[in-house]
Amino acid sequence: MLHTFVALVDDKPGVLTRVASxxxxxxxxxxxxxxxxxxxxxxxxxxxxxxxxDSAAARMRAALYKLEITRDVDEVERxxxxxxxxxxxxxxxxxxxxSAIFExxxxxxxxxxxxxxxxxxxELTGSASKVEGLIQVLQESKYExxxxxxxxxxxxxxGHHTSRVVKALSDNGRARQAEERRRxx
Numbered sequence: 001m002l003h004t005f006v007a008l009v010d011d012k013p014g015v016l017t018r019v020a021s022x023x024x025x026x027x028x029x030x031x032x033x034x035x036x037x038x039x040x041x042x043x044x045x046x047x048x049x050x051x052x053x054d055s056a057a058a059r060m061r062a063a064l065y066k067l068e069i070t071r072d073v074d075e076v077e078r079x080x081x082x083x084x085x086x087x088x089x090x091x092x093x094x095x096x097x098x099s100a101i102f103e104x105x106x107x108x109x110x111x112x113x114x115x116x117x118x119x120x121x122x123e124l125t126g127s128a129s130k131v132e133g134l135i136q137v138l139q140e141s142k143y144e145x146x147x148x149x150x151x152x153x154x155x156x157x158x159g160h161h162t163s164r165v166v167k168a169l170s171d172n173g174r175a176r177q178a179e180e181r182r183r184x185x
Contacts, residue, residue: 002031003050003057004083004155007064008072011037011044015069019046022063028052032152043071047154076155086123086151087131088113092144093120101143108134119146128153 009015016035023030031049038045050060057075064073076083089110093101098120105112105122108130114121124131131150138145 001054003052004076004153005048005060005064006074006076006155007046007048007070008038008043009046010069011042018067018069022067026063028056028060034152034154049153074157076157081155081157083127083153083155084125085128085131085153086125088121088123088149089134089145090119090121090147091138092118092146104137110134
């Protein structure tokens with residue numbers, strides 16, 4: 001079963017390696033991993049999608065919390081979060097196929113972001129199934145896909161979840177500052 005974790009971690013070198021190594025040690029495959037800036041300074045947001053039995057979810061969450069670089073971890077489910085993916089798809093296109101590819105992009109609400117004499121590049125944002133649907137239709141229609149680049153899933157809990165995250169960041173920040181003061185003495 002797929003599990004989606006959103007972890008707020010310190011924004012410093014080596015964090016990605018520590019998280020990936022943790023899952024490797026647990027023998028759990030990472031399906032997708034997306035990392036970027038968060039709303040707080042010096043904090044990165046990681047969306048980690050794993051394929052693991054339900055019984056392993058609590059272990060994964062606890063293991064993430066054990067890393068000193070982790071500030072907060074949340075496992076999100078499809079019905080309580082917005083989950084999206086970004087894909088860039090470059091398709092071979094000559095004068096005879098260009099208009100059909102434009103129509104296909106419109107059906108999938110994809111944006112054409114690059115037009116070259118021999119290709120068209122589309123940008124598509126949506127669920128993983130929407131991205132896979134576009135790719136499947138392109139393949140079935142015998143269009144030559146030249147390149148595909150996908151971000152992996154990104155997730156954010158619906159509603160007013162931010163207050164808990166902000167509290168965790170400030171509580172964790174205060175605890176870290178107190179720990180730093182104790183170490184200096």
